[in-house]
Amino acid sequence: MQSNATVSTLFLSAPEMAELVRRKGLPNCLAGIADNIHHDFLRWQAFDKSARVANHSQDGVIELMPISDDSHYSFKYVNGHPSNTRIGLSTVMAFGVLADVATGSPQLLSELTLTTALRTAAMSAVAAKALARPDSRVMALIGNGAQSEFQALAFQHLLGIEELRLFDVDPAATVKLVANLEGSGLKLTRCASTAEAVRGADIVTTVTADKTNATILTPEMVEPGMHVNAVGGDCPGKTELHAEVLRAGSVFVEYTPQTRIEGDIQQLPADFEVTELWEVLAGRKPGRAGREQVTVFDSVGFALEDFSALRFVRDAAAELGVGERIALIPQLADPKNLFGLLRRPASPRDAARLLEASPSLA
């Protein structure tokens, strides 16, 4: 009864992912990933969810983020090492796998460093669409590092943001962001402080990298009706918002058990009231209560967003013919004969010969 099933894994390298995004267009990728995220959040109960598994070290953290539904499994490997940039490496590097639940076969191995920036921005936009005032046009962008352009363009294309007010403790970061967004159509204003950038903004996005309990945003900066998109506080000991900013508004999270540990709400008691975003998207709980309410999306990044993104890039890679097949899993003529792999040359041609010779497959 054996058929000749094989496991062929598509590999998308970092250069190939950059090619994929350039060819599809960044706005299309952001929109496509946001659609998948929205759709998957509506199926929240269908997923086997867990808080990510973190190995902490002196200089950073390495995490695994698994999730599955009845048909697909995904995980992401991601590190966070803020001091990496000093030696020319990225703070965050990532890759991940999409697998078939029925057999456990890995179908796609993909870079996720670039993709994580896209999916984080797409997630922020999905949340802001549900929580920010619909007429939001001005966004303060605090922290102008590796993630900032993606946030900017997601809010431009998916929310209708027209103007960005920029601040970073490192002026070179803002110069880089302004250069990268030249020609985007966004009005860009460089500000001298967080307070100046935030003044009059409809949405405030914080995406800073320092692994400290910082208070980037303090209560006196927050104006009625603002939506705070807090992206950078995503690790134990790494927060961005003053506790009173959280208390001043309604706080929305991805997956409560993980956000209690990693989000800005790690500063608050475990019974501090939060709403899971999927409940708002599904119409089960209210989002913004009125024009004057302050809403806070305490984003930490959840495995489901990578699941959504991996399915998007899988489909886009198939459409564009990007990526290459790799032999991550051995191809065996008889799956019960793993040892046979060692007795014969393992080239595909030999595997075919072996197959013909195997009486169990006749």
Next chain:
Amino acid sequence: MQSNATVSTLFLSAPEMAELVRRKGLPNCLAGIADNIHHDFLRWQAFDKSARVANHSQDGVIELMPISDDSHYSFKYVNGHPSNTRIGLSTVMAFGVLADVATGSPQLLSELTLTTALRTAAMSAVAAKALARPDSRVMALIGNGAQSEFQALAFQHLLGIEELRLFDVDPAATVKLVANLEGSGLKLTRCASTAEAVRGADIVTTVTADKTNATILTPEMVEPGMHVNAVGGDCPGKTELHAEVLRAGSVFVEYTPQTRIEGDIQQLPADFEVTELWEVLAGRKPGRAGREQVTVFDSVGFALEDFSALRFVRDAAAELGVGERIALIPQLADPKNLFGLLRRPASPRDAARLLEASPSLA
């Protein structure tokens, strides 16, 4: 202060791993991995350990197994789908990564389907060396599937086993095993039942695949002085030993929190006394108490064994020049400018050009 650090990940495919094992020789690989496992178990306290993260589905399970010390991090992805063989796929497929703790960079991505069979057998041999009677020469091998040849050869080369007594409910599995071990120098005896195979054996290895609470080994089969190497009971709901076999001997485990969930001792109360093997290897706890004692190694497979194996294959690949470099992580001229990846072609040549053009690196 930026240097031009890059992340280059070595990829070892399944055919390349088979080549590596053939060129180094299987006995050398088993010995090298066993040495690494022994050495790493002696440094037990140096590791950040956790029970593996499992996503269970109707037909199987997908697991992630992370571990780290101060310098290296590793994880393994592994599935268990017993019905896979019906469609020509392996029950167990695996791959894994070895990464640098200081930066989070993935250094090695490797197939681990074949390697898992090697490291499981090497682990069994390390345990048996500490627990079995030193004059053991005869081993019963119950379950003659994909893992069995590796167990046979590890016990031949690392323990001095000379004779195997074989049984499998599927006679074709035994025929395959006998064919594969032709010329090994082992004396092979096919038996009609587990009881017949076990009779008079010094060591009993159970490595069956069914995901059920089976009782492959029952109390009346167990003779004084036997060492039981129980490999196949490694998942909730998947056991091989009758509970009284566990109670009849001293039980040794890899990592207690994981074995309580996955091992044969899942049948017993949470306070059933077990000894962690590392304590025996380190001389902190006694192993075998005398010639008449029954010892049981309730093996489930622990992340540390993959860590040990990954370092072995990394070193062997470097020695033999096997494997290829892949661009799992983007190479950025400025690590704070991830967006820059999208603005320019991402070929290595272009990356080099970009590097020259970047004033921040001047």
